[in-house]
Amino acid sequence: MSSQLKGPSSRLKAERELRGWSQQYVAEQIGADRYYLSRWEHGKMLPSPYYREKLCALFGKNARELGFLSQTESPEQAREEIQEVQLGAPSVLPANAGKAIEDPTIPPLPGPVHDLVGRQELLDSLKSGLSSGAPSTIMALSGLPGVGKTAVATALAHDEEMRNFFHDGILWAAVGKKSDVPGILSRWGTLLGISSIEAARLTTISAWTQAIRTAIGARRMLIIIDDVWKLEDVVAFKVGGNSCAYLATTRFPQLASHAAADGALAVPELSSADSMLLLERLVPLVVQNEQATAREITHLVGGLPLALLLTGNFLRVQTYNRQPRRIRQAIERLRTAEMRLHLQEAQPISQRSPSLADVPAISLHTLIAVSDQQLDETARRALYALSVFPAKPNTFSEEAALAVCLCSGDVLDTLSDVGLLESYAPDRYALHQTIADYASFQRSDPAPIERLIHYMTDYVHANEQDYPRLELENSNVLTALRLAAEHGQPSDLVATGNIFATFLSVRGAYEEAINLLERVRQAATTLQDQQGLGFALYHLGEIKMNQGEYRQAYDYLQEGLTLISTQDTPALMSQLLRMLGCVESYQGAYREAEEHLRQALALARQPGYEELQSLVLRSSGAVAGDQGKIAQAELFLQEGLTLARQIGKPEQICPLLVNLSQIALMRGRFAEADVLGQEALALAVQINYLPAQCLLYSHLGVAALEQEKYAQAQEALLQGLTLARQLGHPEYLIGILSNLGRLMCKQGGDVAKAEMYLQEALTKARAIASPWLQAGTLYEWGEFYLQQQRLAEAQAAFDEMYLLSTPDSQEYAALARYGQSRVAAALNDLELARRYGAESLALLHAMEEHYRTSEVQHWLTTL
Incomplete structure (x- = not known):
């Protein structure tokens, strides 16, 4: 030198x-x-x-x-x-400094990158962050075992844009639970051109890190650190210069946050649509022929990509010969959690998880067990206990979790830090379906079940009037009550089930309520609890009435009345009589309905029964209104509303406002109906009272229609239609369909669509055999036919309507006569037209303030 x-x-x-x-x-x-x-x-x-x-x-x-x-x-x-003069790490850059490094340990792609279903948004975020140009950018992916963290990192390593940006190469470190830091650094050193002579002098991790950093220099490289279990491993592999970027993957959210701060991203499960897409690629035959079953499978595995791959491959193998019997058998096997957990598939060495490098076949059980084995005994017991809660998307409170696990909050923190327990909104947690399946399979102690039952039954009694809080724990309460039935705790089931059934009815969750009440009914029978059984029958009668199954509703209520006839239970007797009157009114038996409601009100007019009294007054007002007794209906409803406001329960106030808005519509006070409806709707939304919301949209639509606000009317009615179909409430559905048909006619809209709405309404009204629902729909049909000048069909509709309306429904009888009068006039039979018109007017006058009175009166003057 x-x-x-x-x-x-x-x-x-x-x-x-x-x-x-x-x-x-x-x-x-x-x-x-x-x-x-x-x-x-x-x-x-x-x-x-x-x-x-x-x-x-x-x-x-x-x-x-x-x-x-x-x-x-x-x-x-x-x-x-030029050589190194003395001491220190190598200063000579390798001969391959200008070439892109090709790391042979980067896993191969299983297919084209676009086949990575449902991850494009995540890939775009990673690409944007890693190529931002910020010095030593680091990002981290965290997520459940099997959610596809390595698959996303692999796709990124093969992405053409990423390779072009990191033009000097991409290094891959498969870390795992037992990391081999020296071995990976040594391999990187070889790739970077560090000679064997220089490598021999590098005897510590620190020396290797420094040597590799020098070898990388200012090169722009991406370093991927896969399956990290310790923060120290992330630090050990941060060996590049300012132009390098890093991506770490880990199953531990806390580690990801610590390593990358704002650059930490959670890898979510696949959406329902993406889950179906992935499953269809694996087993198109099953998805095409068994849509409902395919959706069930995606739900059972919670959108976890690995679980979908395992189940999809299992179905493909089992159904290769396309025999329906084998397909059904394979699907039935997948409904068992144990089967899903132990499905396994051989993994090529290049695609094995670093934490399972010695395991030739992968399964959900083995993958989750690796995390489970890292927990101490307290955390492990807590995880198993938490499996008594329903899985995601359900959540549960920290208070409930601590009560069921009998552990401290620190234990929940541990489970959350390792990614087995998901943290939601403040004080809420969730378990993914596969984690819940695994933990449930491991749990042998029945005590957590008993603790869940006791906690949730106490919770329902403490929050009986607080619907938002009941809504929060809806799934957990239903699970606890189901477990109470299965594990021999009938007293808790009866006492709590009847309370919770009321909440479910307000939500319009009729099928869930029926399933619960059947369990309550069986438990009450076993306990010989007559009152508990009577309340279950009352609830069943109410729900069946709302579903339009009047005969079955009547039978339930009569059974309840017979059961408690010798019991001193005036409140329950009043409830059963009230509901019986409502069912009878739907069937057109108004005299019987009024008598039963009179008896119910007499029993309810006792001190301390104000809430029950309000309920009976509401039903009495509704039945009076259905008969056209408008003034009497309003008196009942206003008295009931006064009591309900004193009690302060929105679920009581709301339906009374609904009925009063109906009275306002009958009187033609459409602005008033709108004000009452809007107040009621605000309450219904506040407590998520879905049946009331549905009926209110109908009332608000009619109010807007009568004021010629057609766009507003259509919006309200279509919202109501969606809810009515969702609830399966035939009465409300029929009314909304009829009103939509009327709207189409009145605004000169689509005649074919109007006919379609009216036809569906009449078909459903005939199916449930409700005379007044049929009468109301026939009136709209008659109006439609009159507008179309189809006089014979209009006459038939009004004639049938009149027969259904007499003798108990003044309103529909009056409207039928008015329709018949106009048909007669169109047929030039003026004498008959005047007679029918006069009958209609007399009936309307008797009802007091019906909004059609002036219209009919004017019609008569034109004849």
């Missing part, structure tokens, strides 16, 4: 100081360690050609001007002679 190179490189130092730059700043600009810059300036070593080129570009000087060459030495000679 030339003697001129042995002294300090004062020129480099002088140029740096001339510009006011620190050693750290220069080092960062060229992607080197400050340690080497100091040694270069003191002549202890010379920069490699790579760094020499960087320094020349930075300072705008050539190598001789910076003191790297003697006056007689040519650049070619210097490149051959």
Whole structure:
């Protein structure tokens, strides 16, 4: 080496100081360690050609001007002679410095990148973050075992845009539970061109890290650290310069957050649509022929990609010969959690999880067990206990979790930190379906079940009037009551089930309520609890009435009345009589309905029964209104509303406002009906009273229609139609369909659509055998036919309507006669038209303030 190179490189130092730059700043600009810059300036070593080129570009000087060459030495000679003078890590950049590194351990793609279903948004976020150009960018992916973290990282490593941006190469570290940091660094060193002689001198992780950092220098590379279990491993593999970026994957959310802060992203489960898409690619035959079953499978595995792959591959193998019997048998086997957990598939060595490198076949059970084995005994017991809660999307409170597990909050924190327990909104947690299946399979202690039953039954009794709080724990309560039935705790089931059935009815969750009440009925029979059984029959009667099954509702209520006839239970007797009256009114038996409601009100007019009294007054008002007794209906409803406001229960106030809005509509006070309806709707939304919301949309639609606000009317009625179909409430559905048909006619809209709405309404009204629902629909049909000048059909509709309306429904009888009068006039039978018109007017006058009175009166003057 030339003697001129042995002294300090004062020129480099002088140029740096001339510009006011620190050693750290220069080092960062060229992607080197400050340690080497100091040694270069003191002549202890010379920069490699790579760094020499960087320094020349930075300072705008050539190598001789910076003191790297003697006056007689040519650049070619210097490149051959420059060596490390003494001590320190290698300074010579490998010969492959300009080539992109191809890491052979990057897992191969199972297919084209676009086949990674449902991950495009996540990939876009990663690509944007990693290619931002910020120094030493680090991002981290966390998620459940089997959610596809490695698959996303693999797709990123093969992405063309990423490869172009990180043009110097991508390094991959498969870390796992038992990381081999020296082995991975050594392999990287070989890829980066560190010679075996240099490698022999690198005996510590620190030495390897420094050597690799020097070898990488300013190269732009992506370093992927897969399946990290310890933060120390992330730190150990951060070996690049400022131009490098890092992506870590881990099953531990806390570790991801610690390692990457704002760059930490959670890998979610697949959506329902993406789950179906993935399953269809695996087993198109099953998805095409068994849509409902395929959706059930995606739900059972909670959208977890690995679970979908395992179940899909199982179905493909089992159904290769397309025999329906084998398909059904395979599907039935998958309904068992144990079967789903132990489905396994052989994994190529290149695709094995680092934590399961010695396991030739992967299953959900083995993958989750690796995390389970890291827990201490307390955390493990808590995880198993939590499996008594329904799985995601259900959530449960921290208070409930602690009560069921009998543990401290620290234990929940541990489960959350390791990714087995998902943290939701403040004080809420959830278990993924596969984690819940695994934990349930491991649980042998029945005590958590008993604790869940006791906690949830106490919760329902404490929050009986607080519907939002009951809604929050809806699934948990239903699960606890089902477990109470299965584990021989009938007293808890009867006492709590009847309370919760009321809440479910308000929600319009009729099928859930029926299933619960059948269990209550059986438990009450076993206990010989007549009162508990009577309340169950009352609830069943109410629900069946709402579903339009009047005969079955009547039978339930009569059974209840017979059961408690010798019991001293006036409140329950009043409830049963009230509901019986409502059922009878739907069937057109108004005299019987009024008598039963009179008896119910007499029993309810006792001190302390104000809430029950309000209920009976509401039903009495509704039945009076159905008969056209408007003034009497309003008296009942206003008295009931006064009581309900004193009690302060929105679920009592809301339906009374609904009925009063109906009275306002009958009187033609459409603005008033709108005000009452809006107040009621606000309450219904507040407590999520879905049946009331449905009926209110109908009332608000009619109010807008009568005021010729057609767009507003259509919006309200279509909202009501959606809810009515969702609830399966035939009465409300029929009314809304009839009103939509009327709207189409009135605004001169689509005649075919109007006919479609009216036909569906009449078909459903005939199916449930409700005379007044049929009468109301026939009136709209008659109006439709009159508008279309189809007089024979209009006459038939009004004639049938009149027969259904007499003798009990003055309103529908009056409207039928009005329709018949107009048909007669169109047929030039003016005498008959006047007679029918006069009958209609007399009936309307008797009803007091019906809004059609003036219309009929005016019609008569034109004849």
